[in-house]
Every structure is written in structure tokens, then in C-alpha cells.
Amino acid sequence: xxxxxxxxxxxxxxxxxxxxxxxxxxxxxxxxxxxxxxxxxxxxxxxxxxxxxxxxxxxxxxxxxxxxxxxxxxxxxxxxxxxxxxxxxxxxxxxxxxxxxxxxxxxxxxxxxxxxxxxxxxxxxxxxxxxxxxxxxxxxxxxxxxxxxxxxxxxxxxxxxxxxxxxxxxxxxxxxxxxxxxxxxxxxxxxxxxxxxxxxxxxxxxxxxxxxxxxxxxxxxxxxxxxxxxxxxxxxxxxxxxxxxxxxxxxxxxxxxxxxxxxxxxxxxxxxxxxxxxxxxx
Amino acid sequence: xxxxxxxxxxxxxxxxxxxxxxxxxxxxxxxxxxxxxxxxxxxxxxxxxxxxxxxxxxxxxxxxxxxxxxxxxxxxxxxxxxxxxxxxxxxxxxxxxxxxxxxxxxxxxxxxxxxxxxxxxxxxxxxxxxxxxxxxxxxxxxxxxxxxxxxxxxxxxxxxxxxxxxxxxxxxxxxxxxxxxxxxxxxxxxxxxxxxxxxxxxxxxxxxxxxxxxxxxxxxxxxxxxxxxxxxxxxxxxxxxxxxxxxxxxxxxxxxxxxxxxxxxxxxxxxxxxxxxxxxxxxxxxxxxxxxxxxxxxxxxxxxxxxxxxxxxxxxxxxxxxxxxxxxxxxxxxxxxxxxxxxxxxxxxxx
Amino acid sequence: xxxxxxxxxxxxxxxxxxxxxxxxxxxxxxxxxxxxxxxxxxxxxxxxxxxxxxxxxxxxxxxxxxxxxxxxxxxxxxxxxxxxxxxxxxxxxxxxxxxxxxxxxxxxxxxxxxxxxxxxxxxxxxxxxxxxxxxxxxxxxxxxxxxxxxxxxxxxxxxxxxxxxxxxxxxxxxxxxxxxxxxxxxxxxxxxxxxxxxxxxxxxxxxxxxxxxxxxxxxxxxxxxxxxxxxxxxxxxxxxxxxxxxxxxxxxxxxxxxxxxxxxxxxxxxxxxxxxxxx
Numbered sequence: 001x002x003x004x005x006x007x008x009x010x011x012x013x014x015x016x017x018x019x020x021x022x023x024x025x026x027x028x029x030x031x032x033x034x035x036x037x038x039x040x041x042x043x044x045x046x047x048x049x050x051x052x053x054x055x056x057x058x059x060x061x062x063x064x065x066x067x068x069x070x071x072x073x074x075x076x077x078x079x080x081x082x083x084x085x086x087x088x089x090x091x092x093x094x095x096x097x098x099x100x101x102x103x104x105x106x107x108x109x110x111x112x113x114x115x116x117x118x119x120x121x122x123x124x125x126x127x128x129x130x131x132x133x134x135x136x137x138x139x140x141x142x143x144x145x146x147x148x149x150x151x152x153x154x155x156x157x158x159x160x161x162x163x164x165x166x167x168x169x170x171x172x173x174x175x176x177x178x179x180x181x182x183x184x185x186x187x188x189x190x191x192x193x194x195x196x197x198x199x200x201x202x203x204x205x206x207x208x209x210x211x212x213x214x215x216x217x218x219x220x221x222x223x224x225x226x227x228x229x230x231x232x233x234x235x236x237x238x239x240x241x242x243x244x245x246x247x248x249x250x251x252x253x254x255x256x257x258x259x260x261x262x263x264x265x266x267x268x269x270x271x272x273x274x275x276x277x278x279x280x281x282x
Numbered sequence: 283x284x285x286x287x288x289x290x291x292x293x294x295x296x297x298x299x300x301x302x303x304x305x306x307x308x309x310x311x312x313x314x315x316x317x318x319x320x321x322x323x324x325x326x327x328x329x330x331x332x333x334x335x336x337x338x339x340x341x342x343x344x345x346x347x348x349x350x351x352x353x354x355x356x357x358x359x360x361x362x363x364x365x366x367x368x369x370x371x372x373x374x375x376x377x378x379x380x381x382x383x384x385x386x387x388x389x390x391x392x393x394x395x396x397x398x399x400x401x402x403x404x405x406x407x408x409x410x411x412x413x414x415x416x417x418x419x420x421x422x423x424x425x426x427x428x429x430x431x432x433x434x435x436x437x438x439x440x441x442x443x444x445x446x447x448x449x450x451x452x453x454x455x456x457x458x459x460x461x462x463x464x465x466x467x468x469x470x471x472x473x474x475x476x477x478x479x480x481x482x483x484x485x486x487x488x489x490x491x492x493x494x495x496x497x498x499x500x501x502x503x504x505x506x507x508x509x510x511x512x513x514x515x516x517x518x519x520x521x522x523x524x525x526x527x528x529x530x531x532x533x534x535x536x537x538x539x540x541x542x543x544x545x546x547x548x549x550x551x552x553x554x555x556x557x558x559x560x561x562x563x564x565x566x567x568x569x570x571x572x573x574x575x576x577x578x579x580x581x582x583x584x585x586x587x588x589x590x591x592x593x594x595x596x597x598x599x600x601x602x603x604x605x606x607x608x609x610x611x612x613x614x615x616x617x618x619x620x621x622x623x624x625x626x627x628x629x630x631x632x633x
Numbered sequence: 634x635x636x637x638x639x640x641x642x643x644x645x646x647x648x649x650x651x652x653x654x655x656x657x658x659x660x661x662x663x664x665x666x667x668x669x670x671x672x673x674x675x676x677x678x679x680x681x682x683x684x685x686x687x688x689x690x691x692x693x694x695x696x697x698x699x700x701x702x703x704x705x706x707x708x709x710x711x712x713x714x715x716x717x718x719x720x721x722x723x724x725x726x727x728x729x730x731x732x733x734x735x736x737x738x739x740x741x742x743x744x745x746x747x748x749x750x751x752x753x754x755x756x757x758x759x760x761x762x763x764x765x766x767x768x769x770x771x772x773x774x775x776x777x778x779x780x781x782x783x784x785x786x787x788x789x790x791x792x793x794x795x796x797x798x799x800x801x802x803x804x805x806x807x808x809x810x811x812x813x814x815x816x817x818x819x820x821x822x823x824x825x826x827x828x829x830x831x832x833x834x835x836x837x838x839x840x841x842x843x844x845x846x847x848x849x850x851x852x853x854x855x856x857x858x859x860x861x862x863x864x865x866x867x868x869x870x871x872x873x874x875x876x877x878x879x880x881x882x883x884x885x886x887x888x889x890x891x892x893x894x895x896x897x898x899x900x901x902x903x904x905x906x907x908x909x910x911x912x
Contacts, residue, residue: 146505
């Protein structure tokens with residue numbers, strides 16, 4: 001089971017497996033009412049407030065806000081960095097998951113624990129951690145403060161576990177006999193990987209990648225220290241939103257926030273589609 | 283699961299219980315102790331003759347100086363048993379936080395309009411700046427901080443707009459320091475003939491050379507210290523404080539520069555202790571604490587001792603030509619012409 | 634067959650070695666090395682200065698506040714996660730998928746956006762801020778706002794761990810208990826809770842870890858007054874922004890504490906994981 005918030009993965013098959021879920025009883029209705037009220041106060045209303053503030057000055061106001069030069073460069077950089085980080089994670093994360101599942105070596109359990117550190121480590125501490133090593137007084141003489149590479153590094157740090165943890169269980173469950181059959185039929189290692197393993201893990205890789213993309217897109221704490229917040233260069237969207245809300249420009253803040261929200265929704269929907277397809281196939 | 287043996291089951295259940303209990307204990311202990319702080323404060327206060335705490339909302343770079351001020355104040359009769367709880371950040375952001383409801387007894391911000399905005403909401407007496415000092419508690423000037431040894435040969439305003447020089451400053455959207463910096467850059471270029479075209483052209487070059495706009499004066503210092511840019515435009519006291527803290531940089535006080543005036547005011551709900559603290563800050567004793575941290579005193583008081591971190595600790599505040607916000611027509615004019623979010627010159631030049 | 638597999642693996646050692654080295658090197662370089670360097674940095678001047686920081690008033694106040702906020706948030710998320718989890722699995726109702734999706738949304742958005750959203754609703758000039766203020770309730774710049782922000786960023790963590798286990802278990806046992814006359818409470822306490830206990834413990838640990846470390850959202854809704862509304866993460870940030878060796882020491886000491894808690898929680902989580910998979 002992964003540390004990542006699992007997005008409704010098992011839900012589609014639930015009805016088939018258990019009894020038919022019941023109609024709501026009185027007590028359950030009350031519970032549901034309270035739950036939905038809590039959700040509304042906590043999630044729906046605040047999100048509605050963001051979207052409505054974003055369009056407070058009409059569509060034109062929204063458009064002006066997100067096409068502001070500073071906003072645009074922050075969005076472009078954030079999306080670009082998130083895509084790059086996601087691509088790296090898809091490859092390296094799958095590789096690490098493979099090693100963790102199929103390889104045996106001393107210290108593997110330590111490695112397992114180390115991989116989870118970015119999940120549990122507060123982001124501001126992650127930022128401090130990275131700047132200690134890759135800042136101006138770091139031991140390697142590499143100063144990544146104020147560079148795009150520094151931001152990408154911070155994002156790689158915080159998103160490391162996503163793909164690993166989503167691919168791992170799939171590899172554990174994967175049927176080794178198919179691979180062995182392929183090998184015994186003379187398939188090379190690469191062919192076996194491409195034809196047998198890759199199709200099996202692809203949905204999991206996509207899920208992990210989507211989560212890591214969403215996380216990278218919204219990341220703030222680990223990035224601010226190392227980015228030096230250079231406008232047009234290393235400023236990320238979250239940082240821009242914060243500055244706008246502190247400069248009493250709620251529309252500008254809300255407009256960019258709405259854009260990020262929309263992307264998060266798209267990512268979640270994509271995840272859902274992938275998972276439903278997998279569930280149907282499985 | 284159905285056929286769990288009693289042994290492991292008991293063990294696992296108790297372990298689960300332990301985790302849950304630990305979590306809830308943490309919550310309960312936390313709630314309990316938050317009440318404790320109040321009672322504790324009350325208890326120790328009783329011994330010291332009425333413990334009061336002052337909520338200070340200050341701008342980014344004053345923490346060290348105000349920690350000292352609070353300590354010295356606590357040693358006076360009026361300050362006995364008074365603790366100061368501070369929050370520090372970009373002046374404009376802090377001002378808006380107070381308006382938005384952050385608790386404040388004393389605000390100490392970078393510039394007068396940031397306090398005025400709070401007063402407009404009725405949270406500070408409108409007459410806060412009517413006194414002799416106009417509510418100003420500390421002065422400073424705009425300086426140019428450079429890398430140790432001044433490798434780029436920066437000696438004045440003209441040198442920082444040369445091609446290839448990277449300027450680090452705070453952002454006027456949130457920060458007071460930024461407005462002072464931009465005022466410094468603009469006003470010195472006006473020259474004797476009040477040449478607004480020349481000043482505008484200079485500001486254009488200046489803004490073109492900025493590589494890093496930061497949330498606050500302090501984050502600008504941090505960005506510069508971490509290796510961004512070639513010159514940091516900042517408060518004289520910030521450059522002095524950075525050097526006193528062991529950070530390697532030099533600073534240049536330009537021949538013509540801008541007078542920075544930092545106001546402070548108590549809110550309408552402030553306890554007497556906050557008013558006393560403000561009076562202490564304005565007293566010669568308080569002003570000396572500030573000069574020791576590199577601020578210039580409002581009354582022109584010479585520092586009682588050498589100022590650590592200054593270029594010349596014995597003569598820390600060199601006499602230079604100084605332009606004030608009054609010279610430019612006061613804050614309302616300056617805010618309209620330079621910093622207006624629609625038509626201000628800075629807004630336009632930043633495009 | 635086991636032996637054959639093992640032999641096969643031995644034959645492909647070269648690829649395996651390369652993969653192993655890449656994986657280990659990447660993880661160690663990206664995570665372990667920086668973490669070790671922070672520990673080393675923290676204790677560069679010995680134990681005494683670190684101890685001074687850890688016993689200072691502001692640090693202790695920040696620790697206490699962090700415990701309060703994270704504790705309340707975790708309790709709220711646990712109650713919500715279990716309750717909503719049971720409802721989502723056991724009942725079918727209109728809007729069920731939508732509710733499920735809404736619960737997942739907050740963790741996928743920027744913590745800054747979370748904070749800004751809360752301000753727009755509960756801030757002084759927000760939708761409800763004025764009314765709440767008239768009622769004497771302060772949300773933003775106060776503990777309730779910090780709790781709300783923390784709840785939001787860790788909202789689905791308990792629920793998502795509990796749901797699969799509930800689905801797996803089905804409803805037979807509960808129906809059996811019901812037919813034997815067990816009340817709803819008894820059924821929950823005797824049947825449901827023991828079924829989901831490991832998943833629950835795992836979710837609680839996750840939720841706690843996330844809550845203790847929240848920075849961005851809390852940064853937006855807190856005034857960060859030292860000794861009052863400054864959590865540990867804000868303490869790290871504010872100290873780091875301060876000039877001078879003392880302040881840096883504060884930042885690193887507090888960061889070290891947060892890191893130690895994080896690692897401890899990971900170890901707990903890792904210990905829980907295999908048990909959960911077995912069940």
C-alpha cells in the first residue's frame with residue numbers, strides 16, 4: 001500500500017465483490033449530512049471563493065491576470081519544471097521500484113525508509129536540507145540557489161516516492177511466469193521488459209506520474225529557499241500567488257490559483273480514467 | 283482475519299491502541315498546554331506585578347533590534363514584567379495582515395503609508411503621526427551593498443545601471459524597503475533641475491538591471507547573500523546588521539541618497555504597556571539601542587559606542603546629501619506618481 | 634523452480650548491478666546525503682547550543698502549538714475518514730463519486746492555494762469572516778484557521794487507507810452481528826474497527842506526519858507571532874530568515890527535531906505496512 005493518497009482505486013470493483021451497498025438509513029443519512037457539510041465548509045466553499053474571486057472582474061479580468069508577464073512566466077516555468085520532474089520520476093521511479101521488488105541486497109529496508117523521507121519531511125525542512133548541500137556554503141562548491149536546476153532538484157526531492165510507491169505493488173503482484181515464459185521463448189531482456197513488464201506497470205506509472213505532476217505544480221515550501229524567487233526565472237506559481245495575496249491583489253492570486261486548480265482536477269480525472277480502465281481490464 | 287489467534291490479535295490490538303492513544307494524547311496534551319500558557323503567564327505575572335504581553339507587528343529587518351529594545355524595556359520600571367511577542371515580515375504584507383485581523387498592539391513598519399492604511403480602518407488613532415517626530419521612530423538611508431572587496435567597482439548610483447550589473451531588491455508590492463530603494467534611485471537622478479525625464483530614464487535602466495525582486499528587505503538580503511546579483515539595494519541598518527552577523531559583504535553609502543523614516547504606532551486596543559514601550563523606543567535610551575543596530579536616531583543622536591558592522595564603527599553614519607519624501611511632495615504624491623498599481627511609473631516601467 | 638529463477642538472476646548480474654547502483658545512488662544522493670548533512674550541520678558546534686535552542690521559550694511554544702494543531706487536525710481527519718469511509722463503501726447515494734473526488738482534491742492543489750482559499754472565505758473580508766467576527770470567532774490569524782488549513786492538506790489520508798480494507802471485508806460479518814442483535818455502535822466497535830485497525834493506524838500515522846510538517850497553507854493563514862501563532866515549520870522559516878549564527882542554529886535545531894519526528898513516523902509506518910498487506 002502506498003503512502004500516496006490512493007484515488008478511489010478499488011471503488012469500481014467494490015460492488016461486485018461485496019454485497020450490494022445498502023440504501024441510506026436514518027443514522028447514515030445524518031452522518032452523511034454532517035460529512036457533506038464539513039466538506040462544503042472546508043473544501044467546496046473555499047474553492048468556490050477562489051473561482052468566483054478569479055472572475056470578479058469578468059472573463060477579461062481573469063485573462064489579464066493570467067497573461068500578466070510575471071504570472072505567465074511563473075506558470076510556464078512551473079509547468080515546465082513539473083513536466084520535466086514527472087518524466088524523470090516516471091523513468092527513475094520505475095527503475096527504483098524494480099530494484100526494490102526484484103533485487104535483493106543488504107540495506108534494502110533502509111533504502112525503503114529513505115525513499116519515504118520526502119513524504120514525511122516538512123517541505124521547509126526539505127528546502128533547508130537542500131540548501132545546506134547545494135547552497136553557497138555547500139561541501140561540493142555547487143551553488144544552485146537562484147537557478148532553475150535548484151528548483152528542479154527540490155521538486156525531484158519531494159516527488160521521489162510517488163512513482164516508486166505506485167509501481168511497487170503492481171510489480172509485486174505481477175505474474176513472473178509470463179516473464180519466464182517470454183525469456184524461455186528466447187525474448188531478450190529488453191523485449192521482455194517492453195512487451196511483458198511495461199504494459200503491466202504502465203497504469204501504475206501513469207498514476208504515480210500524475211500525482212507527482214500535481215505535487216510539483218503546487219509545491220512551495222521546499223522550493224522557496226533554493227529558488228531565490230527570481231521573477232521570470234525561478235519564481236514558481238505558488239510563490240507568485242502568495243505575493244499577490246500579500247500585495248492585496250486577490251484577483252490576480254485567485255486567477256492563477258484557479259488555473260492550478262483546473263490542472264489538478266484534470267489530473268485527478270485522468271487518474272480516475274486510467275484506474276477505471278485498468279480495473280475493467282483486470 | 284477471521285481466524286486470528288488470540289495471542290497475535292491481542293498484541294496487534296494493543297499496538298493499534300497505543301498508536302491511537304498516542305495520537306489522541308498528543309492532541310489532548312496540546313490543548314491542555316495551550317491553556318497552560320495562559321495560566322502560566324498569569325501566574326508568573328502575579329509575582330512580577332502584572333504580566334502583560336505586547337503583540338508587535340514589525341517589518342522584516344527589525345527583529346534583532348526590537349528583541350534588544352524589549353529586553354532593555356523590561357529592565358525599566360514601566361516595562362517590568364512586559365514581554366513582547368513579535369511577528370516580522372514585509373511591511374506592506376504586515377500592514378494588510380493587521381487590517382485583515384491579525385492581533386497587534388504595536389506596529390513598527392517600514393513606511394508611513396503602511397501605518398496610515400491601518401489607521402484608515404480605525405485600528406490606529408488617525409492622529410498617530412501628529413506628534414513632533416510624525417510617528418517616526420528610526421531613520422536610515424538607502425545604501426548599495428556589494429560583494430566583499432567590491433569586485434564590480436560600484437561606488438554610486440551611476441555604476442549600478444551599467445550593463446551586466448545584477449541588482450537585487452525587494453518588491454514594492456509587498457515590501458517597504460523596495461519603495462525606499464526605488465525612491466532613492468529615482469530621486470537622486472532628478473538632479474538639481476528636477477529633471478523628471480532623466481529620473482524616469484534612470485529608473486528604467488535600474489529596473490532593467492534588477493535580477494531579483496523579493497518579498498521583503500530581508501529575503502532580498504538572503505537572495506544576495508546566497509549568491510544572486512552583484513548589488514543589493516537596502517537599508518543602511520540592514521547592511522550593518524548583516525556585517526555584524528558575520529556575513530561577508532561591503533556597502534557603499536552613495537553621495538546622494540534617500541532618507542528612510544520608519545514609523546511606529548499603537549493600536550486603539552493596545553494596553554498601556556504598549557504605549558510605554560513605544561515611549562521607550564522614542565526615548566534617548568531606546569534610540570541608542572537602535573543606533574547600536576545600525577539605525578540612525580530620529581533626533582540625530584550620535585551613537586554612544588562604536589557600531590559593529592558599520593564601514594567605520596567609530597563614525598558609522600557618514601554625512602551625505604539626503605533627499606526626503608517631503609522633498610518629493612509627500613507620500614500621497616509619491617504613491618500616486620510612482621507606486622500606483624495602474625498608472626504609477628514603477629508599474630509602467632516594470633511592464 | 635526457485636533454484637532456476639535464482640540461477641537466472643545470477644546470470645543477469647551485470648544489468649542488475651547497474652540498476653541497483655543507479656537506484657541506490659539516486660536515492661542516496663537526492664535524499665540521504667542532504668539529510669545527513671543537515672544533521673551534521675546541526676551538531677557542528679556540539680550538543681549544548683542545540684539544547685539551548687530546544688529549551689528556549691519560543692521553540693517550546695512552537696512545539697506545543699504544532700502538537701495542538703496537528704493533533705486536532707489528525708483527530709478530525711480520523712473521525713471524518715472513518716465515518717466517510719464507511720458511508721462511501723457501505724452505502725450508495727446520489728453524488729457519491731463527486732464526494733469521493735472532492736475529498737481527494739485538496740492534497741492535489743498547492744498549499745498556498747489552500748491558504749488563500751480559506752482567507753477568501755473566513756478572513757475578515759471573506760464571505761463569512763465578518764459574520765464570524767461579529768460572533769466573536771476569529772479563524773484566520775488564529776488557531777482555528779491553522780487547524781482548518783492543516784485538516785485540508787491531509788484530508789483524504791485516513792479515508793484512502795480505510796476504504797480498500799472496508800471494501801475487502803465486505804458486509805457479511807456486520808450483517809451477522811446485526812442478526813445477532815448487535816447495536817450499530819457495537820457493530821462498529823466489535824466488527825468494523827478491528828477489521829480496519831491497521832489501515833487506520835497507518836492512515837493516522839500518515840495524517841499526523843503530514844499535519845506536523847505543514848508549512849505553506851499555515852504560512853498564509855497564520856500571523857506567525859513568535860510564542861503565539863508560530864508552528865515549528867514557521868519557526869524554522871522565520872529563524873532561517875534572521876541574520877546571524879544564533880538564528881541559523883535555531884533553524885537547524887528545529888529542522889532536526891522535525892526531521893527526527895518524520896523519520897520516526899516513517900519507521901512506524903514501515904512497521905505497519907507488512908501487517909496491513911497480510912490482512
